[in-house]
Amino acid sequence: MSRRADFCLLLHMHQPQYENPETGRAELPWVRLHGARAYLDVASLLAEYEEMKLTVNFVPSLVAQLEHVVGGARDRWLEVALKSEGDWTPEERHFLLRSHFSLHWSRQVDVRPRYRDLLDKRGRQPGNAEDATRVALFSDRELRDLTVLFNLAWIGFAARKNDHDLEALENRGADYTLEDLHLVAERQRAACARVFELYRKLAERQQIELSASPFYHPIIPLLVSSDQARRSQPNAELPLFSYPSDADAQIAKGRDAHARAFGAAPRGMWPPEGSVSPEAVAAYARANIGWLATDEGNLWRSLQMSERPAAPGDLYRSYRYADVDLLFRDRELSDRIGFVYAHTDAESAALDLIDSACARVETSTAPSQEPALVPIFLDGENPWESYAGAGEPFLRALFAQLCAHDSLRPQTISGHLGSTTRVDLAALHSGSWIDSDFHIWIGDPVKNCAWRALSRARRTFAEATRQAPNDAAFEHLLAAEGSDWFWWFGEPFHSAEDALFDQLFRAHLQSAYRALGVEPPTALEQSILSQAGQPSTERAGQPPRGPIQPRIAADAQDSFYDWVGAGIFEIARGAAMADHPFIERIHYGWDSDRLYFRFDPEPSRNAEFLSLQFHIDLSIADVDHRVITDHEQWRLGDQQGPVASRRYTALALPLSALNLTAGGTVALGLSILREDRVVARYPSDGAFTISVPAERLTPSEWLV
Numbered sequence: 001m002s003r004r005a006d007f008c009l010l011l012h013m014h015q016p017q018y019e020n021p022e023t024g025r026a027e028l029p030w031v032r033l034h035g036a037r038a039y040l041d042v043a044s045l046l047a048e049y050e051e052m053k054l055t056v057n058f059v060p061s062l063v064a065q066l067e068h069v070v071g072g073a074r075d076r077w078l079e080v081a082l083k084s085e086g087d088w089t090p091e092e093r094h095f096l097l098r099s100h101f102s103l104h105w106s107r108q109v110d111v112r113p114r115y116r117d118l119l120d121k122r123g124r125q126p127g128n129a130e131d132a133t134r135v136a137l138f139s140d141r142e143l144r145d146l147t148v149l150f151n152l153a154w155i156g157f158a159a160r161k162n163d164h165d166l167e168a169l170e171n172r173g174a175d176y177t178l179e180d181l182h183l184v185a186e187r188q189r190a191a192c193a194r195v196f197e198l199y200r201k202l203a204e205r206q207q208i209e210l211s212a213s214p215f216y217h218p219i220i221p222l223l224v225s226s227d228q229a230r231r232s233q234p235n236a237e238l239p240l241f242s243y244p245s246d247a248d249a250q251i252a253k254g255r256d257a258h259a260r261a262f263g264a265a266p267r268g269m270w271p272p273e274g275s276v277s278p279e280a281v282a283a284y285a286r287a288n289i290g291w292l293a294t295d296e297g298n299l300w301r302s303l304q305m306s307e308r309p310a311a312p313g314d315l316y317r318s319y320r321y322a323d324v325d326l327l328f329r330d331r332e333l334s335d336r337i338g339f340v341y342a343h344t345d346a347e348s349a350a351l352d353l354i355d356s357a358c359a360r361v362e363t364s365t366a367p368s369q370e371p372a373l374v375p376i377f378l379d380g381e382n383p384w385e386s387y388a389g390a391g392e393p394f395l396r397a398l399f400a401q402l403c404a405h406d407s408l409r410p411q412t413i414s415g416h417l418g419s420t421t422r423v424d425l426a427a428l429h430s431g432s433w434i435d436s437d438f439h440i441w442i443g444d445p446v447k448n449c450a451w452r453a454l455s456r457a458r459r460t461f462a463e464a465t466r467q468a469p470n471d472a473a474f475e476h477l478l479a480a481e482g483s484d485w486f487w488w489f490g491e492p493f494h495s496a497e498d499a500l501f502d503q504l505f506r507a508h509l510q511s512a513y514r515a516l517g518v519e520p521p522t523a524l525e526q527s528i529l530s531q532a533g534q535p536s537t538e539r540a541g542q543p544p545r546g547p548i549q550p551r552i553a554a555d556a557q558d559s560f561y562d563w564v565g566a567g568i569f570e571i572a573r574g575a576a577m578a579d580h581p582f583i584e585r586i587h588y589g590w591d592s593d594r595l596y597f598r599f600d601p602e603p604s605r606n607a608e609f610l611s612l613q614f615h616i617d618l619s620i621a622d623v624d625h626r627v628i629t630d631h632e633q634w635r636l637g638d639q640q641g642p643v644a645s646r647r648y649t650a651l652a653l654p655l656s657a658l659n660l661t662a663g664g665t666v667a668l669g670l671s672i673l674r675e676d677r678v679v680a681r682y683p684s685d686g687a688f689t690i691s692v693p694a695e696r697l698t699p700s701e702w703l704v
Contacts (some may be wrong), residue, residue: 005316005361005372006411007402008327009054010293011380012270013039014217015062016484018075020504021476021511026075027500031065035192037156037390038381039066043198044158045395046207051403053410056199056380057211057270060257061482063196067261070193078185081147084178085140096143097122098129098496100150104385108153114174115149118142141175148176151184157392159191200262209412212258212266214250216482219441220284221277221430223247223481226451228277231430232301232437239442239451243458247280250478251287267414268292270377272483273441274329274433281322281428291325291413293377297436299328301429308426313363316372320422327413329377329433333357338378339603342386346393350401358408370420371409441483446490449532450505453524454480457509464516473515480508489528492570492585502527543567543691548589550596552650563587563598569688571602582612582672582680588690595658597651599670613673614649620658621665666690 015034018026026032046052074082077099080092088096101109101119109115121137122128129135138146152169160166166187169180202208214220221228226241251269259265268291269284276294284292296315303310319326333356341349357374364372384391402410431437442451457480461473485505488498495501506524513520523531546565566589571581587598599614660666668688672680682688 002407003358003361003364003368003372004407005357005364005374005409006416007357007374007408008376008411008413008416010057010211010270010329010375010377010413011042011054012057012059012213012377013062013380014057014059014213015065015381016501017061017065017216017479017482017504019065019068021479021507024073025079026065026068026073027504028497029075029077031062032069032075032078032188032192033151033154034381035066035069035195036159036188037154037191038384039195040158040191040198041156041384041390041392042380042395043195043202044161045392045399046202047198049399049403050205050207051410052399053207053209053412053415055209055211055268055413057213058199058258058261059213059217059272060215060254060261061217061479063257063261066192066195069189072189078151081151081181082178082185085144088140088143090135093135093138093143094129094132096146097135097138100146103150103153107386107388107390112149112153112173114145115153118146118149144178144181145174145176148181148184151181151188155184155187155191156390159187159194163187196261203262203264206412209268209414210258210262210264210266211268211270211413212254213270213272214247215254215257216250216479217272217484218247218250218478218481219272219275219432219438219483219486220247220250220280221275222438222442223250224277224279224283226442228279228430229438229442231277233439233443236439236443237445237448239448239455241451241455241458244279244283246458246478246481247283248286249474250481251283251289253478255287255289268325274298274377275431275438276326276428277430278322278428280430281324281326285322285324289324291327291417293327293329293375293413295431295433295436296328296331297433298429298431301431301436302425302427305427305429306425311363311365312360313365316361316364316374317366318373318417318420318422319425321425321428325417325422326425326428327373327375327377329375330360331433333360333374334376334378335603337376338383339386341394342383342388346388346397349394350397353398354401354405354408361408366420371411371416373416373420374408440493441486444490446529446532447486450486450489450528453506453509453528453531456521457512460518461512461516464518470516473512476508476512476515480505480512490532498529499527502529544589546589547591548596549591550598550650550652552596552652563589565589566596566598567690571682581682582608583670583682586668586670586682586688588668590655590693593656594652594654595660595666597653597668599649599651601648608674611674614651615671615673616651617669617671618653618658619667620660621667660692662692664692666692 015031018028018031020027080095083092101122103109105119109119122134148169152166155166165183169176169184199208199210203210222241223246224242224244226238229236229238255265266289269289270293271280274294276292276298281292299315299319300310303314315328315330333353336353341353361372361374366372387394402408429436432440434440441447458477461470461477464470485501487493488495488501505528510520510524544565544567548563548566550562566587569586571583571585581602584600584602587600589596597616668690670682
């Protein structure tokens with residue numbers, strides 16, 4: 001590689017607001033557990049590789065929760081686990097079996113014989129923890145072992161270093177006591193206490209840059225005006241929410257909290273979910289935020305809006321819009337760290353990343369006398385669950401190779417900006433890092449119902465505080481504006497904690513009303529899901545936008561454009577690794593002769609993909625809903641059956657064999673098999689419903 005380049009890695013540290021406003025207790029343990037693992041692990045490795053530079057983004061609401069853990073606060077999971085064995089209620093015994101396997105099974109459970117045996121006894125299918133007969137089989141001694149093994153497995157390599165007590169517990173492997181759990185919990189708290197000290201030291205010696213986000217991680221463009229989503233979702237049904245002052249408050253509160261925690265205000269921010277818009281950037285500029293990082297999709301659309309020709313190398317430089325510097329992440333390289341390299345050799349993965357980065361920056365359109373930019377931004381805590389050694393071998397290999405590289409220099413974002421010029425953007429697209437729009441947070445009926453509940457509470461607040469402010473009520477509203485509630489409401493994401501997130505969101509709204517001295521609406525006693533009148537299914541998606549003609553053959557050189565215009569069904573994805581589906585999404589579409597399906601693997605399960613079998617079950621009805629063909633079945637290996645590759649499995653079905661009629665429907669069920677045993681079904685109940693175009697199945701009949 002001849003071109004000099006700055007390797008700018010940004011790790012985004014974020015967790016939702018788990019603390020219940022009514023009790024002050026965290027309902028979920030992930031701040032504590034990630035503090036004892038990823039947050040401390042990354043900082044400890046950086047302290048060893050002094051030439052390694054990067055940017056770490058901390059969400060201020062996470063920092064506040066981590067400070068509470070350090071102060072001794074216990075979350076609900078730890079409270080239940082720390083009870084004496086004889087004090088567990090039947091409901092709490094169910095809870096322990098449901099919750100305390102929430103980690104990567106092959107990396108953390110199966111490698112511990114006692115833990116593996118407990119999982120096998122409970123069963124590996126969802127719902128086994130609710131089986132009263134199974135729960136009754138577990139003794140107090142087994143449940144105590146479960147609580148210790150779970151919390152022990154969540155302690156990272158940095159906290160374990162030279163700790164002989166933890167080593168002894170691991171070696172014992174079973175027969176744990178309540179005192180053992182107290183020791184593990186105290187080690188977790190102590191690990192969390194080391195996090196801020198280490199990151200402050202790294203920042204003081206200018207090895208890392210600490211950036212922030214708005215305090216409760218809200219989608220800033222939607223706070224300014226929910227109608228901004230229409231720019232990228234023109235046909236979406238959108239509720240009205242427009243409080244630009246809340247956007248300013250979230251940004252300023254995040255900036256000031258970061259300064260208190262780390263000793264200096266952040267120069268830049270990761271906008272929650274990479275969400276930007278012209279008005280949002282202006283809000284960041286008012287708060288003296290110098291740079292923002294977002295996704296490459298927003299760059300390509302911005303250049304298109306500017307009617308400026310785009311080249312691949314445009315990604316590898318920095319930009320400016322409305323007096324704020326903008327950097328756009330390389331999506332593929334970022335996702336390789338997040339989803340792919342966990343399943344490969346650490347040294348080879350690090351070398352592949354560096355070689356790929358070097359090849360890309362050769363195309364950079366930045367001035368030749370300036371370093372090009374390698375923009376890699378990703379989740380800084382969750383990926384390492386899937387890696388061998390909690391990510392230590394990979395991160396060591398990456399840091400060592402980068403520090404020794406001749407022309408690829410690890411650098412902070414502000415360090416890069418200090419030695420480069422920026423390109424002024426004439427226009428800026430409004431979108432997030434997912435599909436360059438906001439559909440994950442607004443537009444779905446359940447999400448919209450939550451926005452309407454928030455809007456009603458915000459209007460009540462505005463009316464009640466005309467004469468005097470009410471800081472307590474406003475704080476609850478700011479918490480309810482966080483992006484995480486809307487991520488889990490509706491489609492496409494689901495977790496075992498959907499009901500809890502719903503409850504916490506409503507609790508913040510109820511607390512806001514009570515702080516105002518107003519009785520909360522009775523509707524807030526019901527779940528948002530029930531208020532929206534929506535069943536909990538996986539059937540939402542986007543319909544086809546036009547005909548498709550993908551090339552389906554084992555040796556075909558497919559293209560992204562082959563599937564442009566296809567309909568999409570998103571598969572529900574849980575929060576824990578054990579909840580990850582085999583399939584991430586289903587694409588489907590038509591031409592005049594065939595019905596096409598494409599099944600994309602969930603990235604964290606890529607390694608398993610080629611060993612799976614697919615069973616497609618179709619039921620076809622006419623325009624009057626009369627079933628024409630019931631349970632037409634296709635399996636891998638059948639004539640014209642699916643073609644599997646490392647990227648996806650595709651299927652083309654002849655329309656002549658399906659008896660399709662215009663205006664009718666196709667109901668699709670997909671079963672995933674391994675060695676002829678069904679291991680998953682999508683959707684989990686019912687079927688995906690596909691509407692046959694109302695006219696002829698020809699391209700001329702489509703609206704594109």
